Amino acid sequence: MATIRWASTFRHFTTVAIVLTTILLWGSKTANGLRFVIDREECFAHNVDQADTIHVSFVVIKSDSVWDYTQEGVDFNITAPPGIVIHEMKDKTSEKYEFVVYYTGAYRFCFTNKSPYHETIDFDVHVSHFTFHDEHARNEHFWPLMEEITKLEEALYNIQFEQHWLEAETERQARVNNDLNRRATHKAMFESVALVGSSCLQFYLLRRLFERKFGYCRV
Numbered sequence: 001m002a003t004i005r006w007a008s009t010f011r012h013f014t015t016v017a018i019v020l021t022t023i024l025l026w027g028s029k030t031a032n033g034l035r036f037v038i039d040r041e042e043c044f045a046h047n048v049d050q051a052d053t054i055h056v057s058f059v060v061i062k063s064d065s066v067w068d069y070t071q072e073g074v075d076f077n078i079t080a081p082p083g084i085v086i087h088e089m090k091d092k093t094s095e096k097y098e099f100v101v102y103y104t105g106a107y108r109f110c111f112t113n114k115s116p117y118h119e120t121i122d123f124d125v126h127v128s129h130f131t132f133h134d135e136h137a138r139n140e141h142f143w144p145l146m147e148e149i150t151k152l153e154e155a156l157y158n159i160q161f162e163q164h165w166l167e168a169e170t171e172r173q174a175r176v177n178n179d180l181n182r183r184a185t186h187k188a189m190f191e192s193v194a195l196v197g198s199s200c201l202q203f204y205l206l207r208r209l210f211e212r213k214f215g216y217c218r219v
Contacts, residue, residue, distance in 0.1 A: 033124035033164050035061070038074065043110040046125055050104045053128040055161055057096040058111070058121055059168035062175050065117040074119060075112040081105030094169055122168040126161050128154055 036042060048054060060073055073093040080086050081103045089095055091114075101107070113119050 033057075033122050033168065035120065035122045037118050037120050038111055038113045039118055041110065041112050042121075043108050044123070044125075045106040045108050046127070047106050048101045048104070048127050049129065050101055051129070052101045053098060054101060054107065055096075055098045055126040055128065055158070056109065056124070057161070057165040057168075058092075058094070058123045059165065059172050060093040061120040061122055061168065061172050063115065063117050063119045065115070074121065075114065077110050077112075079108040079110070081107065094172065096165060122171075124161060124164055126158075128158075 034044070046054075056078070058076065073091040075088070075090050076092060076095065077085050077088040078097075078099075087097060087099065089097075109123070109125065111121060111123075
């Protein structure tokens, strides 16, 4: 009985140790997206297997326009290995999308910039799959454990994926707000200068008018 109890306790501590190790390893990682500047069109490819789930997100961080602030966005499409466009978006500044893979091979993710300005895009792709092929883990005790650890790992990455998108979206909104504030400040300054100029012009015209009337009175 003592031996059985000891074995059960050992398995319990082993389970806890593996789970904690997984959490610590994933907690030490940071979200790694791809940030690039697009002129007209940029495409990326990613190899995946059938039944995988692909998570995609992108955020247009900024535009190199004269006013820095535009709402044009970019076009985005996903092409499966047979050459079929399976998803398409138009004029988007921020988006998230996920889908299940039906064709094994390289999937293409293409961005199209229709504006005359360069745009900076933050792009992230994550592939989810729950298969585990280690034969040593295929026993009645460890197979369920490894399956749960894989699910935990995937859940942690999904949180990381969501966090990365939120950080990029927050950065974009901060830039938009700064640009709007700057434009509002410039507009207020322009209106103030115009008001001062208008007041000076009115003063000059009134002065000329009084000078003429005074001249007529003297004659």
